[in-house]
Amino acid sequence: MYGRKASELVKELASSEPGQLSSFNNDLFAQVLEECNGHLHHLQPLMRKIQEHENKLKDTGRSEDEMGNSEDERRKSEAAKTVIQAAMKSDQFGALVHHLSLVRNKRCLMAYVYNRAEVIRSLGWMCDRVLPAEIEERLSSTEEEYFKNHAATLQSYMGGLDLDLTVDMVPPKDPYIKVRVVDDMGGVLLGDQTANVARHAIMFLRRIDAEQYITQGQMEELTG
Amino acid sequence: MAKYYDVDDILAEEEFVPSVFQHAANEVGIFDTSDDTNKVEVGSRVELPFWLVRELYLRQLISIRVPPYFDRGSRTREEIGADAAHVDLRSQCAYFYELGCKVAPLIGDKTIGPLLLVAFRTRYKEVLIKAHTLTLAVAPKHLTLLTKEEAKLYEAGQSSIAAFKKWRMGGPRFQAAPVLGRKRKPT
Numbered sequence: 001m002y003g004r005k006a007s008e009l010v011k012e013l014a015s016s017e018p019g020q021l022s023s024f025n026n027d028l029f030a031q032v033l034e035e036c037n038g039h040l041h042h043l044q045p046l047m048r049k050i051q052e053h054e055n056k057l058k059d060t061g062r063s064e065d066e067m068g069n070s071e072d073e074r075r076k077s078e079a080a081k082t083v084i085q086a087a088m089k090s091d092q093f094g095a096l097v098h099h100l101s102l103v104r105n106k107r108c109l110m111a112y113v114y115n116r117a118e119v120i121r122s123l124g125w126m127c128d129r130v131l132p133a134e135i136e137e138r139l140s141s142t143e144e145e146y147f148k149n150h151a152a153t154l155q156s157y158m159g160g161l162d163l164d165l166t167v168d169m170v171p172p173k174d175p176y177i178k179v180r181v182v183d184d185m186g187g188v189l190l191g192d193q194t195a196n197v198a199r200h201a202i203m204f205l206r207r208i209d210a211e212q213y214i215t216q217g218q219m220e221e222l223t224g
Numbered sequence: 225m226a227k228y229y230d231v232d233d234i235l236a237e238e239e240f241v242p243s244v245f246q247h248a249a250n251e252v253g254i255f256d257t258s259d260d261t262n263k264v265e266v267g268s269r270v271e272l273p274f275w276l277v278r279e280l281y282l283r284q285l286i287s288i289r290v291p292p293y294f295d296r297g298s299r300t301r302e303e304i305g306a307d308a309a310h311v312d313l314r315s316q317c318a319y320f321y322e323l324g325c326k327v328a329p330l331i332g333d334k335t336i337g338p339l340l341l342v343a344f345r346t347r348y349k350e351v352l353i354k355a356h357t358l359t360l361a362v363a364p365k366h367l368t369l370l371t372k373e374e375a376k377l378y379e380a381g382q383s384s385i386a387a388f389k390k391w392r393m394g395g396p397r398f399q400a401a402p403v404l405g406r407k408r409k410p411t
Binding site for chain 2: 002003007010011013014042045046049086089090091093094095096097098100101104107108110111114115223
């Protein structure tokens with residue numbers, strides 16, 4: 001059935017959790033593109049045939065005028081006309097099916113790319129400039145470039161405003177925060193000095209220092 | 225066109241509608257591949273996806289019947305009339321409402337609208353109650369009956385309850401970015 005592969009691609013989007021990226025399905029993507037080419041190959045000869053039929057119809061119409069009005073002749077050309085028209089309609093029908101399939105495939109491909117791009121844009125707000133390796137490997141090369149450009153745009157905008165827009169919007173009650181280190185981090189820049197941070201350590205940090213590590217999942221906030 | 229990129233709208237149009245060809249089509253060898261002639265004959269019965277059906281039907285190249293679950297006097301319809309909340313709509317059609325909204329104006333069946341309304345009204349009440357009261361452990365059994373849209377409502381209900389609890393009890397302000405996925409177990 002036409003368009004099935006494309007819908008599989010979209011289903012993959014639908015089944016992944018919202019806001020999560022699965023790896024770019026290069027294989028299926030290429031298969032859909034191939035299917036599109038197949039449609040085009042069917043479509044072109046059909047269009048040519050339709051054109052031929054139209055020409056033929058015109059010819060019979062013209063010869064009719066020239067032949068004069070013998071009853072027999074006219075009936076014959078009428079019959080020929082209906083045959084051609086029926087053939088033409090079948091061709092048009094076939095062409096329409098291929099055309100619709102092409103449009104459908106295009107829509108599926110566009111939706112796949114678009115929805116992924118949306119997630120990637122949101123990544124730009126959450127992890128600044130550097131992507132974690134496990135996410136980076138799920139992107140296609142163009143998507144990586146897109147992310148880089150988008151992050152750079154964001155940075156330059158924030159630079160222009162002289163305001164970091166990625167920080168928490170609610171003013172904190174306490175400028176310090178208690179965190180637990182979840183990951184092996186090695187030396188980390190905290191404030192104006194580097195500290196060596198061990199895993200599972202519980203620390204009291206300045207909020208602005210800790211914020212980025214929490215969003216990256218390397219620390220977690222302790223409450224209560 | 226507003227929904228051009230909408231994943232659910234695309235998938236809803238993938239649902240099949242039984243149709244009959246009113247005209248032969250050339251060079252279309254999709255429906256049974258064993259056929260060498262590459263042609264669909266008049267009167268072939270095929271299940272076509274809705275995105276094909278709409279255009280072809282408007283040009284009167286095919287005739288269609290409503291999908292079985294919208295059929296007058298079908299079992300699903302009777303079940304909805306009896307107790308809509310416990311009908312397994314997902315196995316019938318995961319996009320029951322969306323497809324219904326698309327099919328009804330196309331064939332001008334006036335009974336589909338009220339059917340959808342009744343089904344949604346009863347089921348929505350149930351979904352809302354369950355979303356607000358059930359704990360996560362009990363949920364899955366009930367979830368399997370829901371269509372895509374209802375499942376989304378259910379999740380929205382649950383997340384609003386979670387947000388309410390967080391607001392009342394207080395919780396951590398910062399959280400790891402959701403894109404990073406599940407937190408790995410510390411080893």
